[in-house]
Amino acid sequence: MKSRTLATMIAACAALGLALSGCSQEASKDSGSDSEKGTITIGYISSWSDSLSTAFLLEDQFEKQGYGVEMEAMSEAAILYAGVANGDVDIYPSAWPERTHKQYMDEYGDDIEDISTYFDQARNTIVVPSYVDIDSMDELTDNAAKFDGKIIGIEPGAGLTKVTKDSMMPAYGLDKDFELVTSSTPAMLTELSNAIDAKEDIVVALWRPFWANNTYDVKDLEDPKNAMGDPEGMHFLGTKGFGEEFPEATELIKGIKLDDKQYGDLENLIVNEYEEGQEGDAVDQWLKDNPEAFGTELTD
Numbered sequence: 001m002k003s004r005t006l007a008t009m010i011a012a013c014a015a016l017g018l019a020l021s022g023c024s025q026e027a028s029k030d031s032g033s034d035s036e037k038g039t040i041t042i043g044y045i046s047s048w049s050d051s052l053s054t055a056f057l058l059e060d061q062f063e064k065q066g067y068g069v070e071m072e073a074m075s076e077a078a079i080l081y082a083g084v085a086n087g088d089v090d091i092y093p094s095a096w097p098e099r100t101h102k103q104y105m106d107e108y109g110d111d112i113e114d115i116s117t118y119f120d121q122a123r124n125t126i127v128v129p130s131y132v133d134i135d136s137m138d139e140l141t142d143n144a145a146k147f148d149g150k151i152i153g154i155e156p157g158a159g160l161t162k163v164t165k166d167s168m169m170p171a172y173g174l175d176k177d178f179e180l181v182t183s184s185t186p187a188m189l190t191e192l193s194n195a196i197d198a199k200e201d202i203v204v205a206l207w208r209p210f211w212a213n214n215t216y217d218v219k220d221l222e223d224p225k226n227a228m229g230d231p232e233g234m235h236f237l238g239t240k241g242f243g244e245e246f247p248e249a250t251e252l253i254k255g256i257k258l259d260d261k262q263y264g265d266l267e268n269l270i271v272n273e274y275e276e277g278q279e280g281d282a283v284d285q286w287l288k289d290n291p292e293a294f295g296t297e298l299t300d
Contacts, residue, residue: 035066035067035068036066037065037066037067037068037246037248038067038068038245038246039067039068039069039070040062040067040068040069040070040090040091040246040249041069041070041071041072041088041089041090041091042055042058042059042062042069042070042071042072042089042090042091042093043055043072043074043080043083043084043089043090043091043092044071044072044073044074044080044092044093044094045073045074045075045076045077045080045155046073046074046075047075047154047155047184047185047186048094048158048185049185049210049211049267049270049271050094050209050210050234050263050267051092051093051094052270052271053094053263053266053267053270053271054093054094054118054236054266055071055093055094056270056279056280056282056283057093057256057266057283057286058091058093058253059071059279059280060279060280060283060284061252062249065248065249065252067246067249072088072089075155076155076157077101077104077157077158077159078104078157080092081095081101081104081105081107081108081112082108084108084111084112084237084238084239085108085111085112085239085240086111086239087239087240089239090238090239090242090246091115091236091237091238091239091242091253092236092237092238093236094234094235094236095234095235095236095237096122096159096232096233096234096235097109097114097235097237098232098233098235099159099163099229099230099232100124100159100160100162100163100229100232101159102159103159103162110240111239111240112237112238112239112240113237113238113239113240113241113242113243114235114237115235115236115237115238115242115243115250115253115254116235116236116253116254116256117233117234117235117236118234118235118236118256118257118258119209119233119234119257119258119259119260119263120231120232120233120234121208121209121231121260122207122208122209122231122232122233122234123207123208123228123229123230123231123232124159124160124163124164124205124206124207124228124229125205125206125207125208125220125221125228126151126164126168126203126204126205126206126220126221126223126228127203127204127206127213127218127219127220127221128201128202128203128204128218128219128221129192129195129196129199129201129202129216129217129218129219130217130218130219131199131217132146132201132202132203132219134146134221135219135221135222136221136222136223136224137168137172137221137222137223137224137225137227138172138224138225139221140172140174140178140203140221141172141173141174141177144174144177144178146201147178147201147202147203149177149178149179150178150179150181150203151164151169151174151178151179151180151181151203151204151205152181152188152191152192152202152203152204152205153180153181153182153183153188153204153205154182154183154184154185154188154205155182155183155184155185156182160205160207161180161182161205163227163228163229164180164205164228165180167227167228167229168223168227168228171225171227172225172227180205188204188205189212191204192204192212192216192218193216196216196217196218203221204218206218206220208220208260209260209263209264209267210267211264211267211268211271211272214264214268215272236253236256238250258293262290262293265286265289265290266282266283266286266290269282269283269285269286270282270283273285
């Protein structure tokens with residue numbers, strides 16, 4: 001695959017109209033770039049726990065197969081898709097290409113290899129704390145004051161942001177009385193946690209599977225107009241030619257099929273239970289707890 005360069009990433013940012021500060025050119029880890037099997041660059045979005053969790057799972061497994069691994073943290077899905085398409089990134093381990101990221105697949109899909117789907121019931125949601133006395137998105141219109149006219153979202157470039165702003169809000173007539181506040185996933189979770197601690201009303205954009213749905217006492221609002229879309233798959237995407245260049249890694253990836261509990265356990269261990277720098281230990285613990293999780297046996 002093509003080597004990563006600062007110039008390439010700057011060009012990708014400029015082409016997408018994003019500030020340079022929105023990209024990350026620093027690999028969080030470079031392990032064994034001189035491996036005889038070659039080096040696989042894993043691109044992930046550090047603030048998205050699904051991306052983070054599956055990235056460290058693959059890092060652990062690729063290293064045990066004898067590959068060198070480079071971890072490339074980025075802040076926007078658009079940049080990551082561009083990186084996979086042009087070969088700067090070999091694999092994106094947790095993509096939502098069917099609907100949430102469809103705009104990026106429409107643009108870059110000819111140069112991207114869809115390796116496999118590891119979870120097939122992913123969906124975007126709008127949630128409120130369980131104590132809030134509304135149960136459906138169509139009740140939001142009459143309760144704008146309750147929520148200070150704000151829906152708390154995540155990163156501006158996220159597919160969840162697009163579907164919330166361009167589909168859900170118009171479908172339920174929320175454009176006039178509500179603002180979608182975007183910042184980052186950690187910032188959204190902080191606001192959610194603080195509101196729940198204070199028993200205040202808040203509405204946020206979330207998704208499943210995600211560890212926060214179990215950690216915080218929240219409920220999904222019903223979506224009678226299906227404005228957030230049907231469930232979709234979470235995919236492993238590679239740059240074109242990945243399967244031919246890395247056949248052993250590809251075979252392993254195709255064997256990974258997770259259910260909601262298996263996925264949730266992995267994410268919780270990496271995000272919450274183990275400290276930064278101990279991701280390999282988290283994966284080892286997860287493999288020990290889930291010995292029959294895969295069609296293809298993983299290495300413990």
